[in-house]
Amino acid sequence: MEKNVKVSILCEIYGKLLTEKQLEVLNDYYNNDLSLSEIAENNHITRQAVRDIIKKGENKLFELEEKLLFMEKKMEQEKLLQDVLNELSKLQDTSSDKKVEKILDHVRKELSCLV
């Protein structure tokens, strides 16, 4: 997985455990594609200070994931659910029973919320 994608996902999961500034800078750098210079200018700090905030924030996120593994579990779960959705889709394609179709439709909608 690319680093920027990974950091974005980790921010979504653990962002509330970062400081407000760390989350803001990581977001600007990885999601809004701002350069170190732009972030430095916006925050009236040096580029090195921006670099330090990013490094510290990333390290905190990686450390949390190493201990709690929520991203890993979430991705495994999404893969499994996608597999289940595909199976149910196959089932729906072959069934002509209206009642069965209705239940499958409901179930697939519910599961889609988790992917």
Next chain:
Amino acid sequence: MEKNVKVSILCEIYGKLLTEKQLEVLNDYYNNDLSLSEIAENNHITRQAVRDIIKKGENKLFELEEKLLFMEKKMEQEKLLQDVLNELSKLQDTSSDKKVEKILDHVRKELSCLV
């Protein structure tokens, strides 16, 4: 939810972010039903010190859940999956198609891993 059940679940989710001693004492108190006195004796500390470790550990767990809501999300998800499993079970009961039965059986097994 009863407090001891809640603390046990939170320990499972966030335990790795507690100190080793906090996790051990919370586990002894809530899961192994040891008294404050027994834990104090085993650890050569006072009952008050045990109380402090428990309080600090619990506060850390509650604070993490307040920010990350993993327990809440996990329980909502389990409820939804249980609902889906019940729906699929109904479907399986009404179907006589062997192929359909096989797919449903596979799908239900996969989803059961997540509950």
